[in-house]
Amino acid sequence: MKTVVSRFELIKKVSAFLLVSGMVCSLSTNAQKNKKGQKDLPLFSQFVYKGNDKIYADNPLxxxxxxxxxxxxxxxxPSITRKGNDYYLVNSSFAMFPGVPIFHSNDLVNWKQIGHVLDRPSQLKVEKSGISAGIYAPAIVYNQYNETFYMITTQIAGGIGNMVVKTKDPMKGWSEVYKLNFAGIDPALFFDEDGKAYVVHNDGPDKGKELYNGHRVIKIWEYDLEKDQVIAGSDKIIVDGGVDITQKPIWIEGPHMYKKNGKYYLMCAEGGTGGWHSEVIFVSDSPKGPFKPAPSNPILTQRYFPPNRKDKVDWAGHADLVEGPGGKYYGVFLGIRPNDKNRVNIGRETFILPVDWSGEFPVFENGLVPMKPKLKVPAGITNRTGEAGFFPNGNFTFKDELNGPLDFRWVGIRGPRDSFSVVSKEGLRIKPFAANIKANTPTSTLFHRQQHITFDATVTLKYVPASEKELAGLVCYQKESFNYVFGLTRKGESYYIVLERTENGKSTIVASKQIDVKKPVQLQVSGNHDDYRFNYSVDGVNFENLGGTVSGDILSTNVAGGFTGQMIGLYATTGNDIVIP
Structure with a gap:
């Protein structure tokens, strides 16, 4: 028996076939367009960062x-906590995205970055913040009584303010944000043996009671663990001004509370993040005070020594304590290593020292003398930094072909990395935003920190700009208004490599040169203290300099201000405003 198909059914079948065929053709055409469009994007590959500081050459391990x-x-x-033999450390990240880098160690010597605490837009609202706004002074702590990790911080962006996130396992990500109902900055949580929880933080004095510029206080609140919120009306000032208010101490901040031998210890930074920075400590019989300062404060500082001392470490403070291997205490803290012009380009770094807590008060061992670059490892520990995924230090080389998952040390500014980066087996393609590097909005730039006073960073770029508005290359970036741009762009039918300096928002072309972009170009920035040089190679062997030696002054916090360090960026934009003369 033959199957009879009606005209209506036949028309339906033919129409369906034509529709599907059209969709396939359309999808195929779109795929070809997308493939072609992606192929035209700037392609970065073979990034090599190499540090060569004299202090490490002169002090081999x-x-x-x-x-x-x-x-x-x-x-x-830095802030640090411990669960068993697992140590976790976090840092401020300001407008970097993702935010709050987190590291893990089993011995306080060898550290691996396991990710970032704030790794998604729902947690981090920094898209309109200045480079030195965003995330301030995160404090990480493990509560053994409910087996939960907490990270509390101040997010100066997105209307968030003080906030907390938590997790049972830092390796598996963190919760959404719990916004906290109090003002001030630098919060830290403390969990007492009776199950009670508290928040300590920096704040201004009560209204009308400010005695001088820089007069701050430390407050404490009771904390509701069920609601993840401070208890209204429970706040109390426990330190007013600092160790001795008659001496007008400034910027008491970064508090952490500890309990040892039935006593409560409150450790704070004092003196501001600069040349007078220090760490001080107080003791009490109750978490709510009264707190008595140690007679030997400060317990850590570098402020009393000659400014021209060799291998200078300065600004030491903003510390946190942890009990280390064998019951020995250690303290992590920030410090800076200025260049030979006494400028701070690499930013504030994380240092560590053993702590002697055999008496009533802890004291950083050798924290009150000029610091040395080397320490003894704890007994039974082997130094494996730079091996097997452990974070490197000293003089090291970091190589990244940029053809696999992005390393955690690559960050964006004000927005997620995956909003503009596409990784393939060929390398990293950047989908350029219209915003250029001077914008106070997310830019299509992937950043790596400058980690040495003497360094070079080299990347291979394959790119043919289609117009004068397109540019891709390297950027050295202290902030949106202080930076160098070194990249490829176009003028008419010709292609140029250009170096631009922006100081306090005013841009000047240092040099430009016509270039052949048929083959990939290697771009390189090298720094030696305050001297920076931008070089390029069209044959992969011989490098030519563009613009001579230029000053790194605008890449320092001394000139640019703020709280961050110099960053090297892989950058692209369709909003280029550099006009080739």
């Missing part, structure tokens, strides 16, 4: 030694 800082470059405001 023995078998039982390791270097401090343990985290070089812009890793400030």
């Amino acid at each position: 023995g078998k039982d030694e390791f270097y401090s800082p343990i985290l070089q470059g812009c890793y400030p405001d």
Whole structure:
């Protein structure tokens, strides 16, 4: 029996076939367009960063030694906690995205970055913040009584303010944000043996009671663990001004509370993040005070020594304590290593020192004398930094072909990396935003921190700009208004490599030169203290300089201000405003 198909059914079948065929053709055409469009994007590959500081060459490690800082470059405001043999450390990240880098160690010597605490837009609202706004002074702590990790911080962006996130396992990500109902900055949580929880933080004095510029206080609140919120009306000032208010101490901040031998210890930074920075400590019989300062404060500082001392470490403070291997205490803290012009380009770094807590008060061992670059490893520990995924320090080389998952040390500014980066087996393609590097909005730039005073960074770029508005290359970036741009762009039918300096928002072309872009170009920036040079190679062997030696002054916090360090960026934009003469 033949199957009879009606005209209506036949028309339906033919129409369906034509529709599907059209969709396939359309999808095929779109795929070809997307493939072609992606092929035209700037392609970065073979990034190599190499550090060569004299201090490490002059101080090679023995078998039982390791270097401090343990985290070089812009890793400030460290906080540390412990669960069993697992140590976790976090740092301030300001407008970097993702935010709050988190590191893990089993021995306080060898550290691996396991990710970032704030790794999604729902947690981090920094898209309109200045480079030195965003995330301030995160504090990480493990509460053994409910087996939960907490990270509390101040997010100066997005209307968030003080906030907390939590997790049972830092390896598996963190919760959404719990916004906290109090003002001030630098909060830290403390969990007492009776199950009660408290928040301590920096704040201004009560209204009308400010005695001088820089007069601050430390407050405490009771904290509701069920609601993840401070208890209204429970706040109390426990330190007014600092160790001795008659001496007008400034910027008491970064508090952490500890309990030892039935006593409560409150450790704070005092003196501001600069040349007078220090760490001080107080003791009480109750978490709510009264707190008595140690007679030997400060317990850590570098402020009393000649400014021209060799291998200078300065600004030491903003510390946190942890009980280390064998019951020995250690303290992590920030410090800076200025260049030969006394400028701070690499930012505030994470240092570590052993702490003697055999008496009533803890004291940083050798924290009150000029600091040395090397420490003894704890007994039974082997220094494996730079091996097997452990974060490197000293003089090291970081190589990244940029053809796999992005390393955690690559960050964006004000927005997620995956909003503009596409990784393939060929390398990293950047989908350029219209915003250029001077914008106070997310830019299509992937950043790596400068981690040495003497360094070079080289990347291969394959790119043919289609117009004068397109540019891709390297950027050296202290902030949106202080930076160097070194990249490829176009003028008419010709292609140029250009170097631009922007100081306090005013841009000047240092040099430009016509270039052949048929083959990939290698771009390189090298720094030696305050001297920076931008070089390029069209044959992969011989490098030519563009613009001579230029000053790194605009890449320092001394000139640019703010709290971050210099960052090297892989950059692209369709909003180029550099006009080739």
